[in-house]
Amino acid sequence: MAAPEVVVTGAGMVTPLGGTAAECVRAWRHGAAAERRALPELSATPLADRLVARPAAVDAAARLGGRRLLKYMSDAAVLGCVAAHEAMQGACVHGRIAPQRIGLFGATGLAAARIDEIAPLIEHSIDAQGELSLRLLGERGLAQTNPLLSFKILANIPACIVSILEDVRGPSYVFTPWEGQGGAAFLEAHEALASGEVDAALVGATDDATHAVTIACLAQRGVLGPDDVTAAGAAYLVLERRADAERAGAPLLARVRAMALRPVDVAGHDPLGARLGRTLAAAPAIAFALQALGAQVEVRVAGADRQEFTAELEVLA
Amino acid sequence: MRRVAVTGLGVVAPNGVGVPAFWRALRAGESGIGRIASFDAGGFEVQLAGEVEQQLSLEPEERELARGDRKVGFALAACREALAQAGVAALSPASLLHLGTSLEVFDLGNLVAHGRVDFPAAVRRALAPGGRALQHPLDAAVRRLVQVLGRPGRALTNCSACTAGAQAIGHAFREVRAGRCDLALCGGFDSMVNPLGVGGFQLLGALSTDNARGPTACRPFDAARRGTVLGEGAAAVVLEPLEHALARGMPVLGEVVGYGSTLDAHGLSAPDPQGAGAVRAMRAALDDAGVAPARICHANAHGTGTLLNDEIEARAIREVFAATWPQLPVSATKSTTGHLIGAAGAVEFAACLLALAAGEAPPNPSLDKVGAGCELCHVVGGPARLDGEFALTNSFGFGGQNAAIVLRRAHGG
Numbered sequence: 001m002a003a004p005e006v007v008v009t010g011a012g013m014v015t016p017l018g019g020t021a022a023e024c025v026r027a028w029r030h031g032a033a034a035e036r037r038a039l040p041e042l043s044a045t046p047l048a049d050r051l052v053a054r055p056a057a058v059d060a061a062a063r064l065g066g067r068r069l070l071k072y073m074s075d076a077a078v079l080g081c082v083a084a085h086e087a088m089q090g091a092c093v094h095g096r097i098a099p100q101r102i103g104l105f106g107a108t109g110l111a112a113a114r115i116d117e118i119a120p121l122i123e124h125s126i127d128a129q130g131e132l133s134l135r136l137l138g139e140r141g142l143a144q145t146n147p148l149l150s151f152k153i154l155a156n157i158p159a160c161i162v163s164i165l166e167d168v169r170g171p172s173y174v175f176t177p178w179e180g181q182g183g184a185a186f187l188e189a190h191e192a193l194a195s196g197e198v199d200a201a202l203v204g205a206t207d208d209a210t211h212a213v214t215i216a217c218l219a220q221r222g223v224l225g226p227d228d229v230t231a232a233g234a235a236y237l238v239l240e241r242r243a244d245a246e247r248a249g250a251p252l253l254a255r256v257r258a259m260a261l262r263p264v265d266v267a268g269h270d271p272l273g274a275r276l277g278r279t280l281a282a283a284p285a286i287a288f289a290l291q292a293l294g295a296q297v298e299v300r301v302a303g304a305d306r307q308e309f310t311a312e313l314e315v316l317a
Numbered sequence: 318m319r320r321v322a323v324t325g326l327g328v329v330a331p332n333g334v335g336v337p338a339f340w341r342a343l344r345a346g347e348s349g350i351g352r353i354a355s356f357d358a359g360g361f362e363v364q365l366a367g368e369v370e371q372q373l374s375l376e377p378e379e380r381e382l383a384r385g386d387r388k389v390g391f392a393l394a395a396c397r398e399a400l401a402q403a404g405v406a407a408l409s410p411a412s413l414l415h416l417g418t419s420l421e422v423f424d425l426g427n428l429v430a431h432g433r434v435d436f437p438a439a440v441r442r443a444l445a446p447g448g449r450a451l452q453h454p455l456d457a458a459v460r461r462l463v464q465v466l467g468r469p470g471r472a473l474t475n476c477s478a479c480t481a482g483a484q485a486i487g488h489a490f491r492e493v494r495a496g497r498c499d500l501a502l503c504g505g506f507d508s509m510v511n512p513l514g515v516g517g518f519q520l521l522g523a524l525s526t527d528n529a530r531g532p533t534a535c536r537p538f539d540a541a542r543r544g545t546v547l548g549e550g551a552a553a554v555v556l557e558p559l560e561h562a563l564a565r566g567m568p569v570l571g572e573v574v575g576y577g578s579t580l581d582a583h584g585l586s587a588p589d590p591q592g593a594g595a596v597r598a599m600r601a602a603l604d605d606a607g608v609a610p611a612r613i614c615h616a617n618a619h620g621t622g623t624l625l626n627d628e629i630e631a632r633a634i635r636e637v638f639a640a641t642w643p644q645l646p647v648s649a650t651k652s653t654t655g656h657l658i659g660a661a662g663a664v665e666f667a668a669c670l671l672a673l674a675a676g677e678a679p680p681n682p683s684l685d686k687v688g689a690g691c692e693l694c695h696v697v698g699g700p701a702r703l704d705g706e707f708a709l710t711n712s713f714g715f716g717g718q719n720a721a722i723v724l725r726r727a728h729g730g
Contacts, residue, residue: 044437046444072585100597104580108476110454111421119434122425130432132425134512138360142516150517151585154420155455155476160716163580169594171578171601172718173484176476177454184473188488195495213423216440217452263410263468305456305472306463 003194007316008292009250010093010238012086012204014079015276015286016053016231021086021293024286028295033275036229041115041212047219052210053231053277058082069161072151074112077158079234080206084162091238093200094167096248103170103198105189106159106236107182109207109281110214113153120144158206162236170198175281177207178223179270179301182284183261183309189239190259199244204236204289207282223304224278225268231277235285237292252316254292259299259311269302284309291315321493322562322727323570325405325555327398327504328667329391331367331548332653335398340671344700346682348532348653350546355387355510363524365534366510367548367655382461385453386422391551391660392458392506400466403555404567405500408469413498414459415473415489416553417481417505419659420514422453458506470498476659479619479714480578481505483662486554487576487722493556501556505663508549515547521586523623533683535656537620537649538627538691545621548655552663571670572725574707575606581717587625588713592633598719599637599709606707606723610638613645613723614705615678617669618693619713620649621656622683626713628690634711635693646678646701647693653682662712666722669710673726676703 013020016034017027034053042048060078061067064085073081088094093102125141127133151157156174163172173188175181182205189201209218209230218224245252270283272290279286280303287299294315302308326336331349333339342349349367358364373394375383383390400406408414427449430438443451456474463472475481475488482505489501509515518524525534525544535546562569579601581594588595603610616638619630635642650668651657657664672678677700684697705726712720 041436042440045440047440069585099582100579110452113423113452115434115436118423118425118428122428122434125425126429126432130429132429133360134357135360137425137512137516138358138362140360142361142520145516145520147520149513150420150521153513153517154478154715156419156478156481156714156716156718157585160580160585160714160718163582163717164584167582169580169582169597172477172580173475173488173578174477174718176474177456180472181456181474184471212436212440213451216443217450217454220443220448220450221454261471263470263472305460306468307472 005242006190006193006239006256007242007245008237008253009240009245010087010091011253011289011292012083013235013286013289014055014058014083015233016055017276019056019058021289025290025293025295028290034231034277039212047215050215051229053229054210055232064165072148073161074152076112076206076208077161079232080158081162081165083204083234084166084202084236087236087238088166091250093238097200099167099169101170101199102168103192103201104159104163104168104172105185105201105203107175107185107205107281108155108158109209110177110217111153111155112208112211113213114211168202177281178305179280179283179303180261180305180307180309182281186259187261193239193241201239202236203239204285205282206234207280208232209280228273229277231279233279233282233286235282235289237289254313254315257312257314261307261309264302264306264308267302267304267306271298318494319496320559321490321556321573322559323554323670324557324562324567325399325403326570326667327395327553328664329369329395330550330654330664331369334371343650343668343679344677346653346680350532350535350655356512361515361519362526363515363519364528365546367546368510369550382457385450386457387549388418388506388508389457392416393461395504395551395553396462396502399553399555405555408466410470411499412469413471413489413492413501414462414469415475415485415503416459417475417477417485417659418455418507419478419481420509421455422511423513424449424451427451477714477718478716479658479661480712480718480720481659483712483720483722486663486666487720489556490573490576493558502553504553505660506551507657507659509547509658510549535622535652536683537622537652537681538688538695539684540686540688542622542627542688545623546655548657550657550664551660552667569727571673571727574725575602575723577601577605577721579719583717585716588629592629594717594719595630595633595713596636598721602721602723608707608723611641613707613709614703615672615708616645616647617665617710618647618649619711620651631691631693643694645694646696648678648696649681650679662720665710669708669724673708673724678703
């Protein structure tokens, strides 16, 4: 039996090029490049020349319709939730498809440990010899930190918050932390639709590679090219079987012609990197969303895990 | 669709390293929980964990990886045991590698110099040859396995926390069953037994501070349960089509026959009070297997020892097994291992598989008095005899991710 056609019915994006999918596509079409800046925390390090690109500040409460769960969210989670909300709204999923029939297939990048968040924990845990004392960390340091810290560094939490805010109750996978894992989420979404396990798949990723500890980790791992700019961004899409979407009168943005994930020899191919910055786990989703909305961009992303995600879409809208 | 056989199993757990030792301890109700020894937890309210104390057989490079992030060593040791049993020496493009885990490790001590947080100095040290990593990405185990075993068709790191191990096995089962791969190495590995892991969960109030109880501090379904106890370890599984396994003469340890996954969409730290997501996950796994609830002879509960989880899970099990729950033996192996978070689903899959093979369900040695609302046919006082063919294992995660897997006894007809 032939696999059913799959279409994109909703797309949401937040990147350094714009705070909505439409803004991102418009900026991409106009040849815009993300604004870059240096990080003060890296100024006295061998990474002083590294630049980052961040989206403009997002009013998450306004975009998400309230402050619910904001206190649990890392910066990456905020971006992911805003992008997912835009995608779900665009696809008009709520009320059309039962929550149990919607799956969530996501990816996240490295956990972002912000120096300003962890410094108080450590400063209060330094002993008379000037060393970190884990005993003092237990006695004093922990009291200085955000009690919700675990929610900000557990890698599945951004996707779980999306599920709560968007009332998604079907099957799920969350992968981490590189580009190939972001691509894997799309394959699983497609498979869940093809098998009939779900009627809609909310698929995408969020990554925030703009914090100093993260950049040091990426540099140490050899993930960054000499001129690479790291970025924060997120994209989510709603995929559905075409026949169902047409029957329901859902917006038909693009048709998925093909997608694949395969091992490759070369790491670090990111068609967005030069203009948008490298968003690592989120790069496949952002490229996919841009192409689905008619931007000229190749969906061929190979990451530090030496797996290449490719997709071909036919724009319908 | 193809039948999916388990031909390799590896376990690293606080109460046993290697499958024989693990099963011996489970069957005897021997706990691996004790005072935290891997770091000075004397200042923490929580001072207990299930730690792996035995030295593992690792290559020098792997020992270095494990020095920075203990869980990587557990993953590699468990995978080696599973691969050896399955007679698999390499991964091919027709294979899948999928491991689950949860939380990155940050080297806090590396950030300190001259009595203060000195980030520039830490970066300089980290980038020097042989420098210690400040942060350990979660793909380290998968990356190392690809280096030594060759590239599979797909190599995945799943970060779905408490359901990650079960998801990895469930996904691999589906891929083998559908013919999208011919062999899968899958499972889960984790250790949150580090200052940020223990401290972070302590701050959330999820952990037992009942330090005086020692090895019985993790008390799933008990009236005196006070929170879970973190554990560490790994389990790895080799899956392949049953006919391949039989054709190459491999002993079949059991079969995976069904998998279900759901989201609560309720809250981050508390499950849906009605257990709806848990019920749907179990039913989805049973439907996927084509097995009626009455044919399940054993269930391994997620059973964390937290007030909310256990009562809600018990309610969910009673709902799914409405006609049979008074006679359905339920094990809760976190009572002896602690909560292995990203590894929990895989280690408990292993426990279920071994229980089916032995025809005995492991006991819950810390269950003295069943808590209100936790009524089930708990296994206490020693192993319970199992006479059926199918078992089910549950994994319910922080954040509302749920997974259930149905297993079948080997040569079940």
